[in-house]
Every structure is written in C-alpha cells, then in structure tokens.
Amino acid sequence: MKHVIWVLLATLWSVPAAAQGKLNVVTTTEDLAAIAREVGGDRITVEAIAKGYQDPHFVEAKPSFILKLQKADILIVVGRELEIGWLPPLVQQSRNAKVQVGGEGYLDASLHATILEIPAGQLTRAMGDVHPSGNPHYWLDPENGKKIAKDIADKFSERRPNDRAAFEKGLAAFTARVDEGEKRWLAATAPYKGTKVVTYHRSFPNFAARFGLDIVGYVEPKPGIPPSPQHTLDLIAEMKRQNVKLVLMEPYFDSKTPNSIGRSTGAEVIVMPPSVGGVKETTDYIALFDYDVKLLVDAIKRSGAK
Amino acid sequence: MRAKRALCAALVACAVIVAPLPAAAQETPQALRQEIDQLRRDFEALKQQYGDRLTALESKLAAAEGPPPAAPETPAAAPGASPTAQVPPGAEGAGGPSGSLPVYGAGAAASKIFNPDIAVIGDFLGAAGRNQVNPSPSLAMHESEASFQAVVDPYARADFFVAFGEEGVDLEEGFLTFTTLPGGLLTKVGRMRAAFGKVNTMHNHILPWTDRPLVMTNLLGGEEGLADAGISVARLIPNPWIFLEATGQLYRGDSSDVFTAAKPGNVSAVGHLRGYHDLTESANIDLGFSYARGHNGSGLAVDDLSGTFTTNLYGVDATVRWRPLRRSIYRSFVGRSEVIWSRRDQPGGLQAANGLYVSGDYQFARRWFAGVRGDRSARATDASLTDSGQSFSLTFWPSEFSQLRGQYRRTKYALGPTANEFLFQFLFSIGAHGAHPF
Numbered sequence: 001m002k003h004v005i006w007v008l009l010a011t012l013w014s015v016p017a018a019a020q021g022k023l024n025v026v027t028t029t030e031d032l033a034a035i036a037r038e039v040g041g042d043r044i045t046v047e048a049i050a051k052g053y054q055d056p057h058f059v060e061a062k063p064s065f066i067l068k069l070q071k072a073d074i075l076i077v078v079g080r081e082l083e084i085g086w087l088p089p090l091v092q093q094s095r096n097a098k099v100q101v102g103g104e105g106y107l108d109a110s111l112h113a114t115i116l117e118i119p120a121g122q123l124t125r126a127m128g129d130v131h132p133s134g135n136p137h138y139w140l141d142p143e144n145g146k147k148i149a150k151d152i153a154d155k156f157s158e159r160r161p162n163d164r165a166a167f168e169k170g171l172a173a174f175t176a177r178v179d180e181g182e183k184r185w186l187a188a189t190a191p192y193k194g195t196k197v198v199t200y201h202r203s204f205p206n207f208a209a210r211f212g213l214d215i216v217g218y219v220e221p222k223p224g225i226p227p228s229p230q231h232t233l234d235l236i237a238e239m240k241r242q243n244v245k246l247v248l249m250e251p252y253f254d255s256k257t258p259n260s261i262g263r264s265t266g267a268e269v270i271v272m273p274p275s276v277g278g279v280k281e282t283t284d285y286i287a288l289f290d291y292d293v294k295l296l297v298d299a300i301k302r303s304g305a306k
Numbered sequence: 307m308r309a310k311r312a313l314c315a316a317l318v319a320c321a322v323i324v325a326p327l328p329a330a331a332q333e334t335p336q337a338l339r340q341e342i343d344q345l346r347r348d349f350e351a352l353k354q355q356y357g358d359r360l361t362a363l364e365s366k367l368a369a370a371e372g373p374p375p376a377a378p379e380t381p382a383a384a385p386g387a388s389p390t391a392q393v394p395p396g397a398e399g400a401g402g403p404s405g406s407l408p409v410y411g412a413g414a415a416a417s418k419i420f421n422p423d424i425a426v427i428g429d430f431l432g433a434a435g436r437n438q439v440n441p442s443p444s445l446a447m448h449e450s451e452a453s454f455q456a457v458v459d460p461y462a463r464a465d466f467f468v469a470f471g472e473e474g475v476d477l478e479e480g481f482l483t484f485t486t487l488p489g490g491l492l493t494k495v496g497r498m499r500a501a502f503g504k505v506n507t508m509h510n511h512i513l514p515w516t517d518r519p520l521v522m523t524n525l526l527g528g529e530e531g532l533a534d535a536g537i538s539v540a541r542l543i544p545n546p547w548i549f550l551e552a553t554g555q556l557y558r559g560d561s562s563d564v565f566t567a568a569k570p571g572n573v574s575a576v577g578h579l580r581g582y583h584d585l586t587e588s589a590n591i592d593l594g595f596s597y598a599r600g601h602n603g604s605g606l607a608v609d610d611l612s613g614t615f616t617t618n619l620y621g622v623d624a625t626v627r628w629r630p631l632r633r634s635i636y637r638s639f640v641g642r643s644e645v646i647w648s649r650r651d652q653p654g655g656l657q658a659a660n661g662l663y664v665s666g667d668y669q670f671a672r673r674w675f676a677g678v679r680g681d682r683s684a685r686a687t688d689a690s691l692t693d694s695g696q697s698f699s700l701t702f703w704p705s706e707f708s709q710l711r712g713q714y715r716r717t718k719y720a721l722g723p724t725a726n727e728f729l730f731q732f733l734f735s736i737g738a739h740g741a742h743p744f
Contacts, residue, residue, distance in 0.1 A: 051587070054631040061744040062590060063549040063582040070490070070542060085706075089743045092463065095542065097486035101457070125707055125736075225705060226672050254636060254672070 023160055026072040026099070028083050029056055030277040031139045032109055032148070034285045036076060038174040039153045043163045049090075052277025055252040057129070057224070061086040069094035072105065073159060076152060079110035082136035107155045110136070113144040116205045128222025140274060141206035142182045145285055149174050174285075181286050185211065185293045192300045196242055198235065198267070200249040200258060203274045211293070216242055219249065219258055227257040239265045245303035248272045248296075251279065270299045422456035422464075425737030427511045437717065437725035447472055449510055455740045461486060465740070467509065478509065479533070492540040500532035500561070501540075501553045501578040502596040503623040503644045505663075512742055514640070514667045514677055514701070516713045516731040520693050521661030521683035525619070525648045527562025532598060534561045534574065549582040557600070564686070565600030568613035574600025589628045596621035604652035604687075611653065617686075618649040638669040648686050659684035667699075675701040681717075691720035709733040 025046040027033040033048035040046065047068060050059045056078070069075060069090055075098075077083055091099055098105035115134035123132055138144050153171040157164040193212035200219040208215050217238055221231035238244075239261070247269045249258045255269065262269040272292050273279045282288040429449040433442035450470040457463045462484045469478040481496025499507050505522055510529070518529055526532055536557030543550040555576040559567030565574045576598045584590045598619040605611030622645045629638040645662040661683025669675045681695040695717035702710045711731040718724045 051631055054634050058635050060627075060629060060634075061741065062584065063551070063580075063592075063744060064584050064590075067542070067549055085741050087741075089741050092483065092485055093492060093743065095486065095490040095492055100485060102460075125705070129706060252632060252634065254633075 023073045023156060023163075024071055025074045025076065026068050027076040028059075028078055028087060029139075029275060031275050031285065031288070032076045032078065032152075034276040034288075035145060035149050035174065036152050038177075038285070039149050039167055039170040040156055041166060041170045043160065043166050044156065048277075052273065052275035052282065053251050053279070055250070056082055056275070057085060059083070059086045061089050063093075065090050066093050069099055070096050072096060072099050074105040074107060074155060075099035076107045076109055076155075078136050078139070079108035080115065080133045080136035080138070081131050105155075105159065107151060109148045109151060110134075110138060112147045112151055113138045114141065114147075114206070116209065117202065128220075129224030131223075135202060135205050137203045137274060138206050140204060141210045142178045142185070142289060143210065144206060146175050146178050149178075177286055181289055185289050188293050188297050192297065195246065195300055196244045197246040197248055198239060198244055198261070199247070200253050203250055204248060204272070207274075207292070211296075213296075216244055219247070219253075219261065232257060232261060236261055236264045239267060246270065246296075246299055250274050268299050268303050270295055272296065420456070422454040422466075423738035423740060425453045425735060425739030427451045427453075427733065427735045427739060429510055430732040431516060432730045433727055435725070435727035436723075437727050439717075439719045439722040439725060442727070442729065451478065451509060451511065453737075453739055458482065476530075481538075490541055494538040494540075495536075497535045498533065498538060498555075500534065500536075500555060500557065500576045500598065501538065502526065502532050502576055502598050502619065503578075503594060503621045503646065504625060504642065505644060506531045509742075511733050511735070514665070514675070515679060515697060515699055516711055516729040517697075517715070519644075519663035519665075519679065519683075520681040520695055520717070521644065521646050521663050524683040524685050524693065525564075525646050525659060525661050527564045530562045532561045532564060532576065534558055534565070536573075547583070549580075551580045553578040553580070559600045561600065563603065564617060564619075566603035566606065567601060568606060572601040572613050574598065588630045589626070592623075592625040592627070594621070594623040596623070602650055602652065604650075615651040615653070617651070620647040620649075621645065636669070636672050639666065641666045646683075650686050652687065657687060657689045659686050659689035673703045675699075675703075677701070685720070693720055694718045707735045 022042075023040065023044040025033075025036050025040065025044050027036055027046065027048045029050050030048040030052040033046045036044065036046045049065050049068065050056045072094075075091070077087065091101065094100075096105075097103055100106065115138050117131075118134035119127075119130055119132060123130055139148060149171055153167045156167045160167075189211040194214055195212070196214045196216050197208070198217045198219065199208075199215055202218060202220075202223055204213070204215065207213070217235050219227050219232070219235065221228050244265065245267045247258045247262055247267050249255065249269060249271055251271050251273055255271070258269045261267065271279075272295055273282050273288065276282050276285060276288050278288075279291070281291045427450070428447070429451070430446070431442065431448040432445050434444065448471070452466075452468045452470065454466040454468075455464070462482050464480075464482050466480040467478040468480075469476045477497055479496070479498050481494045481498050484491075484493040484495075487493055499509075501507060503526075505513070505518060506526055518531075522528060522531065534557035536555055538553060538555040540551055540553040543552055553576075555578075557565075557574045557576065559565050559572045559574040561574065567573065576596070578594060578596045580592070580594045582590065582592045596619070598617075598621075600617060601613050602615050602617040604615045605613075624643050626641040627639070641664075643662065643664040646660065648657070648659045648661075650657045650659070661681075663679060663681045663683075665677060665679035667675055667677035677697075677699040679697040679699075681697070682692065683694075684690070684692045695715060697713055697715045699711060699713040701712075704710070709731070711733070713729045713731070715727045715729060716724065717727075
C-alpha cells in the first residue's frame with residue numbers, strides 16, 4: 001500500500017516535460033495574440049487569455065489561466081493598467097519566474113507605442129476609473145501595431161536567437177501588410193476627416209486620431225461609470241448642437257442607452273469591435289481594421305454626416 | 307591672459323595665507339618666483355588631467371546610452387507623444403519595471419517607485435432589530451483595513467493587511483510569498499488566513515454578505531477565523547484534465563478559540579486540495595477539500611491535561627460560477643456552499659458538531675446584486691445545540707471602489723429568542739488595493 005502511495009506521489013510530483021523548440025506564448029488579449037502569431041509563425045504557439053468579445057478591463061482571474069501561465073515562455077501584456085484588476089494574482093500564482101513582471105519572458109507591449117490621454121496634474125478617482133499611465137486601447141492605431149510587432153519580434157529573438165531570421169521575416173511581412181492596409185484605410189476615411197462621433201467608453205482615441213474622427217463625447221459620464229440620466233440628456237443636447245450622427249459602441253456594453261440616444265438624436269449606433277475576435281469577421285489584426293473602417297465609412301455614408 | 311594672471315595672483319594669495327609660513331622659504335623674491343612657477347606647472351598639469359578624465363567619462367556615458375533614438379516616426383499622433391522617464395538603476399530585474407516608465411503628472415512619481423501599493427478599505431456596519439443572543443452595535447466603523455503590498459526582491463513579494471477595529475489594531479495577514487521557487491512550490495511565510503475552505507480565506511470586504519455564516523462563527527472561530535503564524539506550501543498537481551492544487555500548511559497552533567498551543571510542540575496543520583474546471587467559457591466549478599488538526603483549549607486549567615485535547619476539522623466547499631463573457635459586466639451568478647465537520651475532544655467527551663451554509667448571489671444589472679443564504683450549524687463545544695438562519699441581501703456598487711449593502715437576517719438560536727435583524731454596510735476603498743485571487 002505504501003509503495004502505491006509513493007509511486008502515485010512521484011507521478012504527481014513529476015515535472016511536466018519542458019517544452020523545447022516552439023516558444024509558448026500567452027497574451028492577455030486576442031489583438032496581441034494576432035500580432036504575435038504573424039511574427040512568430042510556426043515557431044510559436046500562442047494563446048490569449050481574454051476573448052475579443054469581452055471587456056478586457058473585467059476578466060475573471062480563473063485558475064485555468066494559471067495553468068496557461070505556468071507553462072508560458074513569454075507573457076505579452078497590453079499594460080497601462082488595463083489588466084491591473086485580474087492579471088497580478090494570476091502571475092503571482094503561476095510559479096513561473098519567466099512571466100513575473102520584469103522577468104525574462106515578460107513583455108509590456110505598450111513601451112514603444114504612442115499612448116494618448118496620459119493624464120497630467122493630480123489624479124483622483126473622482127475622475128472615474130482613469131488609467132494613470134495613459135489610454136490602454138492604443139493597439140487601435142496601425143502605426144502602434146507595427147511598433148508592438150517590432151517589440152514582440154525582438155523579445156522572441158531574444159528568447160530564441162536561432163529563430164531570429166524567421167521572426168524578422170514574420171515582422172517584415174506583417175509590417176508590409178499593415179502598411180498596405182493603412183494606405184487602403186486612410187484612403188477610405190480621408191473624405192470623411194473631421195466626422196463627429198460619440199463613443200461609449202474611451203476605447204477609440206488612437207483609432208480616431210489616425211483616421212480623422214472627432215470624438216465629441218462619451219456615453220459613459222466618466223471612464224468605467226455607467227451612463228446616468230443627466231449625463232445622457234446633456235450628451236443628447238450636445239450631439240444635437242454639434243449635429244453628431246454616429247455613436248460607436250463596443251460589443252460588450254449594453255445597447256439600451258446608446259439606442260435611446262440614437263432615437264433622440266437621429267444618430268446611428270454602430271457596434272464597433274475594438275479587438276480581434278470581437279465579431280467573427282475580425283479574425284486577425286488586418287481584418288479588424290478592414291472591418292471597422294468599412295463599418296464606419298458605410299455608416300457615415302448612410303447618415304450623410306460630415 | 308588676464309584671467310590667468312588673476313588666477314596666479316589668487317593662487318599666490320592662497321599660498322601665502324594657507325602656507326604655514328616657514329619664514330625661510332620666503333626669504334628671497336627669487337625663491338618666491340620659483341615657487342609660483344612650480345605651482346603654475348602643477349595647476350596646468352592638474353587641469354589637463356581633469357580635462358582628459360572628463361572627456362573619457364563623457365564618451366563612456368554616450369556609449370552606455372547607446373545610439374541616439376531614431377527620430378519619432380509618428381507625425382500625426384503628436385498629441386499623445388508619451389513622456390517617459392528611465393527606470394532608476396537597480397529597479398530593472400528587481401521585479402520593478404524595465405525600459406522606460408511613463409511620467410505620471412508630477413515628478414514626485416519617481417520617489418514613489420519603491421513604495422508599496424497602499425490602500426485602505428473602510429467597512430461601516432449598522433444594525434437594526436432584535437438580537438438578544440449576539441447583538442450587533444447599531445452603528446460601527448467595523449473595520450478599516452490597510453494593505454501594503456510590494457515586490458521584495460526578484461524572488462519574493464510581501465503583503466500586509468492591518469485591520470483597525472474600533473477597539474484595537476490587529477495584523478490580519480502579513481506574509482512573504484516566494485513566487486518562483488523551483489519545483490513549482492508557491493511558498494508563503496508569515497501570518498495568514500488558513501487555506502481551510504473558501505470563506506475562511508476571504509477578507510471581510512470581499513464577502514458577499516455583511517457577516518460571516520453561522521458555521522464560521524460556531525466552528526471556525528468567527529470573523530478572525532483560522533489565522534495564525536506559519537508556513538504554507540502549495541503545488542499544482544499536473545494532470546491533463548483539471549486545475550488541481552494541493553496546499554499544506556503548518557501553524558503555531560493559536561487560532562481564535564479553535565486552536566490553542568499550550569506548549570511549543572502543539573502546532574496545528576492544515577491541508578487543502580482544490581480542483582477547478584471550466585465547464586464552458588461562461589461557467590465553472592470549484593471544489594475544495596480541507597482538513598485541519600490542532601490542540602484545543604480545553605483542559606488548560608489542569609496541568610496534566612493541558613495540550614492533550616485535539617480538534618479535527620474536515621471541510622468540503624463547492625462554488626459554481628456563471629458569467630457570460632459577452633455580457634460579463636452585467637450578469638453573473640455565484641453559488642457557494644461549505645460543509646464543515648468538527649471533531650473536538652474535550653474533558654466531557656468528543657463533541658461531533660457539523661455545520662453548513664448554502665448561498666447564491668445573482669447580478670441582475672451592472673451595479674446590482676441580490677443574494678440569499680441559508681445557515682445551519684451546531685456549536686463546537688456542545689454539539690447538541692444547533693443554530694440556524696436565513697439571510698437576504700441586496701448590494702449596490704456605485705463604482706468599483708465602493709459598495710452599499712442591505713441584509714435581512716433571521717437567526718434561530720438553540721438557546722434564546724429568534725433574532726430578526728436588518729444589517730447595512732458601506733464599503734469603500736481608497737488607494738491601490740491589489741486584485742484578489744479568484
């Protein structure tokens with residue numbers, strides 16, 4: 001009996017075979033996973049924690065994610081405190097030195113990206129759920145996508161120097177695809193530069209800056225604070241005054257308030273996925289912009305707003 | 307030239323004033339001139355030396371900083387060009403950030419980098435109604451929990467939770483966690499809430515109720531719970547099916563009124579096995595088995611008997627969660643239950659007391675939660691006495707950082723009249739309180 005227990009214990013205790021060869025990459029969001037996949041190609045396996053159709057601020061720190069992190073060689077995070085509410089306990093419990101903050105496999109994708117809305121002056125939570133180090137939805141600018149890809153390629157090469165050539169190739173191919181796409185998207189949006197829109201959450205500042213949208217207000221009175229009646233009335237008045245004909249909302253919010261704003265102002269509400277996997281058409285980083293730009297341009301054409 | 311002459315004059319003046327005036331050396335003007343010349347040569351040599359050193363240092367510094375960064379390539383996105391600061395030397399690799407850091411508003415941020423995350427959570431409790439057995443104060447600043455959390459070094463982090471009650475201060479938890487030990491061992495050292503079941507590990511402010519279930523009060527030491535100074539080791543057990551974690555803990559053996567260490571050898575042990583499985587992407591189940599053993603306080607008065615009586619505790623906990631990902635901020639459900647068996651040896655004989663609670667909490671809007679709980683538990687020291695109760699609660703979250711909760715509680719005590727109470731609670735948090743484990 002005793003032997004059986006010892007054998008059982010030994011089996012349970014045995015360390016899982018270390019993954020050789022392919023880099024095991026875990027990302028917090030599907031956007032980062034999509035970029036990593038293009039850079040790493042068949043030299044990596046990649047998995048995202050949050051789904052593209054869920055609110056990346058509020059992800060449950062499920063123990064099953066601990067298992068993913070335990071085996072990860074590289075963890076890529078959006079940073080700028082997007083994941084502050086759920087990632088730290090997962091990383092702490094991962095028992096994986098590589099993916100601890102500052103570890104050899106930890107990559108904050110925001111370090112070289114252009115970050116908007118970095119608050120200046122004193123911050124308090126009276127401002128809502130503000131991100132002290134800037135707006136974390138920075139991946140919605142293709143220029144940032146290229147910078148993220150560069151950082152990812154550098155990190156991959158650092159961890160697997162033998163595959164450097166493959167990663168450089170992946171990066172070059174991705175960059176070329178983005179460059180080509182960007183021309184297309186800029187051309188499509190160029191005629192509508194300065195179009196006024198309202199968004200639900202502050203998810204689109206980088207997108208708006210790149211493609212010339214003018215965001216005049218938000219359905220949320222403050223970041224992370226649900227719509228209030230007074231704010232909604234003020235917003236409707238402001239939209240009427242400025243003749244705003246478009247409301248952009250993320251798929252994971254309740255459409256009740258945006259729809260009622262739409263009815264009161266004659267604006268069209270479009271559900272615009274901010275992430276890869278947000279809707280089934282947005283299968284990769286390029287497809288995300290193809291989808292969003294088309295959605296936007298079609299809506300602007302319909303509304304006739306300019 | 308004029309400057310040089312002035313310098314010489316100054317040097318001479320210095321030499322004259324400072325030199326301890328050995329009269330012989332200044333006898334002739336010639337000697338003086340020689341001395342001045344000597345000084346001038348020394349000074350030139352020194353100047354040359356320092357100049358060279360400075361140049362060398364500058365070139366070294368330039369090399370260390372690397373090539374100048376490429377000119378920013380994003381003309382359009384200028385408004386957001388992020389100001390950054392270098393991470394202070396030594397911060398990299400110490401669990402601190404690497405690369406460049408964002409500058410937060412004020413320059414003072416740099417001086418705060420190594421300070422722990424500090425937060426305070428206030429828990430204000432009010433009660434109305436009748437409870438003659440275990441009355442609650444009508445209004446109380448029940449607890450203010452201060453937390454200090456930071457990475458210690460590349461190997462460990464530390465978490466302190468200090469609870470300020472109305473009467474005193476108590477170290478609720480304070481422990482060091484080794485996050486990266488070989489063999490996948492997550493090791494904690496310090497004072498901790500024991501890994502016995504679910505509710506015992508939770509701080510007051512993350513409970514979905516204003517109080518703790520009766521079974522906790524009767525069998526696990528109430529609000530303080532099983533909490534003690536000790537060592538904890540947890541390991542994930544690799545298997546292809548589920549998340550499985552085994553935890554073993556060794557404590558001094560002093561824990562509320564549950565365990566009492568009469569002598570140093572009376573340590574207590576806690577074991578916990580947790581299994582977790584995602585049923586779908588929205589639903590999951592969490593099962594736990596717990597065991598604790600320690601010496602109890604009975605027989606302490608008699609020398610021969612002190613430390614001879616033990617308490618064995620067995621627990622099973624189950625949690626079912628549902629949260630549809632696409633509507634994750636609007637709808638969720640958590641069902642929980644724990645059953646605890648207490649086997650307490652005491653002078654009058656073994657007391658076998660059991661208890662349980664079952665609860666469900668449903669989120670029906672972004673900021674609203676409704677909950678129900680049923681309680682039933684015998685008392686640890688007298689298993690023939692069984693208390694039971696029911697609770698209904700409604701919670702409103704103005705934001706992530708505050709909660710208002712109302713709870714109606716009916717408790718049928720084994721001895722004494724049934725209590726009907728309305729409890730209400732304000733919870734509010736300031737600062738950077740770390741996220742809680744799932």
